[in-house]
């Protein structure tokens with residue numbers, strides 16, 4: 001069992017509240033109201049900006065060039081690829097770049113991203129990567145579960161195809177292997193419980209992020 005599987009098992013209820021959230025179920029069956037998805041998209045843009053900062057923090061927390069390069073490639077993936085993809089997806093949903101820039105962060109966005117940045121700032125490279133892992137790896141799990149259930153004309157096919165597709169599955173598999181490597185290097189047995197509760201907290205904050213979308217009023 002790799003470390004990610006051990007965290008998931010220890011945090012089962014919180015993990016399920018995230019990957020099996022009502023937002024995800026409604027996205028899967030196509031009943032998710034469009035305003036909920038739009039609210040999610042706008043806040044996810046703001047989330048990604050902070051997520052890039054958290055990966056930049058991982059460069060600073062690294063003590064080897066190999067670790068610095070891992071974090072650097074995550075930063076460039078977000079800044080050079082993911083942000084553009086996201087802005088284009090938003091445009092197809094009628095959300096302009098100006099609207100993305102002008103919208104303030106929702107409390108759920110602030111809570112999640114600043115929690116990750118704070119734990120990362122106070123802790124070591126492993127702690128920061130544990131805080132980031134539900135985000136990176138959870139989306140691959142959700143995409144993989146949803147992809148076989150949808151047809152190409154499904155309203156959320158593009159989002160599901162992105163995260164369920166081979167390219168993203170490989171990114172997440174690499175992140176999972178890297179987390180395992182970090183745990184082998186930096187996690188004595190007596191650190192497991194503390195890191196598992198950090199993993200559980202990040203999973204709950206992901207669930208709250210979905211809930212923010214569902215609570216959106218048009």
Ligand SMILES: Cc1ncc(C[n+]2csc(CCO)c2C)c(N)n1
Pocket residue numbers: 044047048051074077078082134135136139171206209
């Ligand atoms: C709330 C929220 N959680 C996770 C992701 C997934 N995610 C975040 S950054 C990134 C790119 C990794 O290189 C991916 C896939 C998201 N977008 N929004």
